[in-house]
Amino acid sequence: MSVEKMIEKIINVLSDEAMWVGLFLVFLKVILITVAAVVLVKVLRILIRKTFSVRIKGPLLYNERRQQTLSKLLSNVVAYVVYFIAIVSILAAFTIDITGLIAGAGVLGLAVGFGAQNLVRDVITGFFIIFEDQFSVGDYVRIGAAEGTVEEIGLRTTKVKAWTGELFIFPNGNIMDVVNFSIHNSIAVVDVNISYESDIKRVEVLIMEFLENLQDRYEQIIKPAELLGVQTLKTTEIVMRITAETLPMQHFAIAREMRRDLKDFLDQRGVEIPYPRMVMIQRSPEDAMMPKNARNE
Incomplete structure (x- = not known):
């Protein structure tokens, strides 16, 4: 052509x-x-x-x-x-x-x-995660070593954002063990240290008085707080434990507020919170010149 x-x-x-x-x-x-x-x-x-x-x-x-x-x-x-x-x-x-x-x-x-068996496994696992409502968007979970809020659940991957900003992305097929903190109510645990010189019965009465109106001050507390009693006896202090049932994932904030308010409450009523003390012994020059046997006597 x-x-x-x-x-x-x-x-x-x-x-x-x-x-x-x-x-x-x-x-x-x-x-x-x-x-x-x-x-x-x-x-x-x-x-x-x-x-x-x-x-x-x-x-x-x-x-x-x-x-x-x-x-x-x-x-x-x-x-x-x-x-x-x-x-x-x-x-x-x-x-x-x-x-x-x-x-x-x-x-x-x-x-x-x-x-692509792994991809199929991810999709099937993602379907059952959603179908069984194992966890949902907005839940606070722990998956393996990662802990944070669920940002997104897809059929193939799940995204979890830690409170420090890191974003963890998990293939659904690799999710084996999950701890969901957002399904049931949480428990705020507060340990109060009391000195051995304090009257335990009086301290218990004061703590019970403090706990009476606690639920009215914090709407996150859904049941009256309880004083469990003496938790441990340490070398320098007595530890008393208080628990309060809160809404899911509200126990950290409530425990901090309770410690602050309880500290002020006990200070106003003269209850001393133990703290480390140092005892210093000063010797005179005459003691240093004395024989060891004489100092012991």
């Missing part, structure tokens, strides 16, 4: 109005499908958030932790489904055989499933 014929053929192709109209329609379809998919995902996510927020605020009792977790998971699933449909529609706009592609993708997915 001569160069002139090739150029003539190219010119004929480029001057074909039907081809340009077809390409314009294809690209228009692609743009419309993409925009529609993005808008649809945003609208569905807003609807999901609104639906779950209405259910949480409604008269029926729902688990807020579980609702938040399911809301995030459902939003992700909706996005995956919509984008998959959009990709298939775009391929159909380019007149690509979708049936064969889907069949091939199924075979490829099966092969990948055998090869």
Whole structure:
């Protein structure tokens, strides 16, 4: 084929109005499908958030932790489904055989499933974590050596943020032992050190007086605090223990507040909190000159 014929053929192709109209329609379809998919995902996510927020605020009792977790998971699933449909529609706009592609993708997915056993294990474990409500977004948990607040639970990974700012990302299949601190109420434990010179019975009466109005001052305490009594006898002090049941994960703050208020309360009533003391013995020059036997006598 001569160069002139090739150029003539190219010119004929480029001057074909039907081809340009077809390409314009294809690209228009692609743009419309993409925009529609993005808008649809945003609208569905807003609807999901609104639906779950209405259910949480409604008269029926729902688990807020579980609702938040399911809301995030459902939003992700909706996005995956919509984008998959959009990709298939775009391929159909380019007149690509979708049936064969889907069949091939199924075979490829099966092969990948055998090869990616860890990924399959992560997905299955993530499903059971959410289905069994082992922990939810916002819970304070300990997973292995990591401890912090659950930021996100996905079908493949779980993200935990420590109180110091570190973000731990765990494949769900590697999550073996979990300690969830947010399901049940917590117990604030306060140890009070009393000197051996103090009257224990009087101190117990004063502590009971302090605990009477404690629940009114702190709304996080859900049951009256208890004085368990003498916990240990140390070399320089007597340790008395107080416990108070609080809302989940509120025991640290309540214990700090109780120690401060109890210290002020006991100080005002003359109860001494023991502290280390140093005894110094000063010898005179005459004692230094005396024989050792005479000093002992």
